[in-house]
Amino acid sequence: MVTLLGGVVSPNSLRVFETAARHLSFTLAARELRSTQSAVSQHIRTLEEQLGLPLFERIYRGVRLTEAGQALFLSVQDGFATIERTLTALLHQNQHPRVNILTDFSFAAYWLMPRLPSFRRQYPHIDVRIMTSQGPPDWQDREVDVAIVFCDERALTSVPLLFPEEVFPVCSPGFLQQHGPLDELERLSQIPLLALDTQGQSWLDWAEYFRLLGGTGYLGTPELTFNNYTLLIQAAIAGQGVGMGWKGLVDHLIEGGMLVGLESLSLRTRRGYGLIDVRPEVTGEAKRMLLEWILSCRAQEQASPPV
Template structure:
């Protein structure tokens, strides 16, 4: 595992550049030159074999691969920093084990975890992913999050966490090449779908009062975060819960051609283990505060402007 690590100085430079969306500001933070940051990022891109940034005259923006890499790297660096701070101060690090589905982990939880860790350096979140119904006899956790109340173990009491809706999204280039004047224009495109959300297109089409053709081109993926990556890459149109859109709309990687056309989804619920410590409630309170902040930060209309 250690032998497979990328050059860590390059990872640190990449994380700073990704956070600021600027090589110059990353250089200021790291007290190095702009060219040094650029060399580190280029070295990392060569090591990984992918392009992490799209270079522009006055700004460098993350590619989809760069965004996905940053979401994981930022969490890992925060964990390293917290571990070092705990050793230096002699504090005992407490752990909270959070059990979530993969797409919720990648699209909602992991991008927000560095903020939690900055607020609570003594609490170390441990994220495990599972698609199984919540059951402590099968796997240990402190907090579990799932959509809906079905199939929860009897010793867990699901509590409402987050309301959700589904909307249509696509890459800007796809919309520019084939105009979306009405929901019926959907039939001109390939539909992107996830294995765990097979009924979404039928439900949305019924809600939009259109009929999907039997010969409609469809691309299927294992998880929703792969569906969204395919949408960013322009492979087709996708349906996405608004809770999992992250910064894709704000950054312009995706747009919603019909932002007002939304389909209500089953809520997210959370459960707490009977033997969970008080830190589990700290984590839950933080989640609710982030959900409220997201409402303030996000454009309520999800407009194209």
């Protein structure tokens, strides 16, 4: 029931009004509602009396909305549409629970997507929605259940670590054959490098990489700069230069022979990918199963690292 100063308006009266306003006909409204024209007219009359305003103007062979009627019609339609969407979502959730994951495009493309079919086989009744963000992760005002994001050392003190940041140069076999050997920092600084625009994130860049490894420093300009890691990797595969490879993301490309990992120049930091339960106060079987599955995948990989 909707309470007004002058009384109580029933949801049924609002439904009758919406139907009559949509058809601009009491007769057609009665037909849709399987009622009578007089019953529809009575509902409208009662509603107008409660509001103290006319909602329809009676014209020859029909009715038209007054200004007040038009305002109420738009409001009621929005309200019914919201209720219908909510009921549909609740019904869908009951039949097929959904869990929403937020991560960056690189992790989604190179780690999550190749493994997701395994989750779907185990839990075919759970719908998984993947949302990606190129910039710093932001799940405010978004329907996010789980976030897999690159975290600095401080953030990793409070969330599970999936794998730490371990990087090493990667290039195509043909590029290595043409420019190799590439086992020293000085030589690496002299060849075309592919850079990633980290957009305020804490991913490692070439300047910091050279500094942390204690080299002479990298003062040059990268051959190409990308704001998308998958494009950078494609450029490396195409032999356009040396990119930075993150262990855990490029492993399958190295195993498949598409890239060569120069792991003698590997560097490990205290950063890495963390697994975040964005809304821990909201419990549900779908989210719990997804979190457990992600952690089990990582545990299996740590126990049996790629050869």
